Amino acid sequence: MEKFLRISVIRCPHDSFCWKICTRLLSTLQQRSPGIDRLCSELHMIPAIQHDESLHSYIHRVLYLDSMSPASAKLRGVLAFNVDSRAKAAASLMTWPGCYGFNRVLHSHTWYPVFGIFNNGYDRSYSQRRYSPRANCSDIGKKEHAYCPECVKEDFVNLGFPYWRRSHNGDVTVCAKHNVLLVASCHSCGVPFTTTSNNRGHGLEVMWSGCSGKQITEVAVEFNKNPTALKEAKFYSDALDYGYLIPLEATIRLLQRRFKYLKASGKIFTSVVEDGFRAQRLLIDKLDLIQPGHERSFSYDGDRLIKAAIAVYEDFKEFVNDVQFGNNDLRPVQSLWTTYISGGYESIQYIEEDYSSGVGIWSCPYPSIRSLDPSSRDSAKAQRSLKYPCCNPDSLESSGLSASVKAKAAVPKIPILKRFLEEQKTATANL
Ligand SMILES: [Zn+2]
Ligand SMILES: [Zn+2]
16 A cells, blocks of 8 residues: 555656646545555556666566556567567657657666767767667667665665666676675575566566565675675766767777776786777777778777776776867767667668657768669668558569568657757756
8 A cells, every 4th residue: 555655656757737636636545545556547647767777677667566557558568579669668658759768768777878878970879770660689788687785775765665777787796886796686585586587587576576475675785895896886887877978989099098008007907808909909900991081980889898998997987087088068868869770781871850840850961882882781772672561562572673571660650849858958857
């Protein structure tokens, strides 16, 4: 009863009118626990996602609270799909529009910022092809989850319920805030926590249901004694919270210089770190061969950059101050959230969603002469026809073109949102 009251009142995501109704009704019904959850459901009270809450945590929390609600039905339908489908569904539930909402979920509730904050200066999108209906991108983060007992205790005090954090869902073993070891398996039965409940692990609902009558708060807190583990956790936590784009090429060159300087000063690195810097140097050698005026479009695994930065810097702030030195015009990550790559390989095509007029603006800012080469991917794509269910596919197949492909469902219609820019500023200020 108390759980539903606290959750419902605190998390009502609607305007003050709705909040007042909810509060008044719930306060008069405090003694009548049956039906409270149904009442909340009828008032369309969709749980709000919490700061740093992992996308999986949110989905499983909604399902746990009311498995029969329309919100649960929507999220259950995408559980079997990849993280991009789940992010789109969660964004839609919170009425965050289109590509902007999708990227906001990726940035604030998944491990994606580790990759997304590095930008090669050419890319106009935050998540490249992930929003496109034809995307087939790799998953983000781990299926296994872990929690910090101290964070859970704080959640109970501040919110009345705990949740799984995305900053604990990556390659870390320690809570950056409390310096305690993350709990990665059930203290009652020993199995790990996974996004899917099966005989090899607990589903995430164990956070709220407990295991065999024991709550997760009953675990003993174990303080971390490994300074390197704490440094890594803080580094990743700060990178996930960083709200600006970091220039990719400048970062690689800076890390190389720093690595050489420290080596010359006598610092010893592990063979793994040495190999990482060697691979980066090969990339720089290739970039140096590109003629002035030619494309410098390239990508690099952001996680490898963070690992390299951890090897040569004390903390993320020092690293980012170095790489952004002298740059007084830092670009917020949100500046790319409304744009996605809609197609093209040698000549990449973008769509920018304009919510003030409800249209998508197509652009191909860097057309490449290589697209005309018969061996290019763009040429190969141009030779394939798209089959739309609304057209006559038979005539396409008999047109003599090479194998046709079935068109996938289009992205959602772009809404017209008169006050979107002001709302965006307010919303992202609270990230
Ligand atoms: Zn913690
Ligand atoms: Zn258990």
